[in-house]
Amino acid sequence: MPDRAKPVVLAGIDGSTSARHAAVWAAGLAARRGAVLRLAQVYLIPQPGITGPAVRGVRAGFAGRAEDWLAEAEADVLRLWPSLPIERVVEEGNPVAVLLRESADAELAVLGSRGLGGFTGLLVGSTAVALAAHALCPVVVVRGRRPADPPPETGPVVVGLDGSADSDDALGFACVEAAARGGVLLAVHTWNEIRPDGSARGLELDPREVDAAERSRIESQVAPWREKFPQLRIDVEVVRGRPVRSLLEYGEEAQLVVVGSRGRGGFKGMLLGSTSQALLVHSTCPVAVVRPRSEP
Structure with missing residues (x-):
């Protein structure tokens, strides 16, 4: 059962290297604050051309992939913080809407700087910008010197x-x-x-x-x-x-x-x-x- 007595640090996961760096960064902050790390993966099923029984198969495929992405991020976290409490959220819907809802009881929301399928010139996706503008808690976009780099760990x-x-x-x-x-x-x-x-x-x-x-x-x-x-x-x-x-x-x-x-x-x-x-x-x-x- 989730430990509601502890604060929550929310991390959005989309399967990208950037998001996994963000999950590890968020885990470090959660460990320092004695918080629960909540890993969230929100998927949106493309509707055009998908009808009838095929929808169930597509939905199951998206849900399965989301679980795999969360498992990868969780494994990265537990290698460094094996005792950190972790919650998972897997949901079909609009990513911005779901993450905004999840931010309501979070101390902090954390995202990577670019996700899967992002255009090369668009270093910050619309989800990150929208969440930073409207979330009910502070938002951190985790970045390194280059898109695939981990964030720096030293400096002021x-x-x-x-x-x-x-x-x-x-x-x-x-x-x-x-x-x-x-x-x-x-x-x-x-x-x-x-x-x-x-x-x-x-x-x-x-x-x-x-x-x-x-x-x-x-x-x-x-x-x-x-x-x-x-x-x-x-x-x-x-x-x-x-x-x-x-x-x-x-x-x-x-x-x-x-x-x-x-x-x-x-x-x-x-x-x-x-x-x-x-x-x-x-x-x-x-x-x-x-x-x-x-x-x-």
Whole structure:
């Protein structure tokens, strides 16, 4: 029987190498948090041209293949964490809808960066993007330097901050992960000529003054978390430029990049901001997207 007293880490499985890397990554996090690992495989049967008794055979074939994929992922996990509790979910339906439902009682949802049948240029499938935008828990897309590479295991945890409540939730998540890994947390804030409210700073811009003001603001945001995690080293980097480029550069040496789902200036209808989505596509390490707790 599932242990409902324990938290759940959800991992989507589709038979790809990327998904198996994601399952192992999720298992490590579940082990550190004392959580149950839930492996989910959702298949959708193509309907055109399949009718009558043939449907039962096709359905049985898809279900059998799903069980095989879960068994492969579970074997990978148990080689490293033989005592980790594991649940399996095999279901026919829309993958996004099922994974969103499963995320309702999960602490975290984890996916690979590309699945079977994905186009070469589409490094993050629609399932990953939709889940990151709408899941009821933080979502991690596990990535390596190349599509088939495992994710890095060393380096700092990097969190992108912009002073908003959205990024504060991301900061809290990043502190927990960095502390659990015994590593360093690097808080990165990027500023440019456009203010958070969308207005231009003007021709009188003094980069040194702006940098000092932005650093003071981010240090104020980080200060309460330093008190909550006194053993965790938190470094702050304030740079002038574009958030995506800065986070990608710092992510080159990181083992995890954490961002909010939207930052300052985000539209309420746009549940996944441009920075978050670009990182999901281009990062060379896993990316966690954390939606604000206040968001319905």
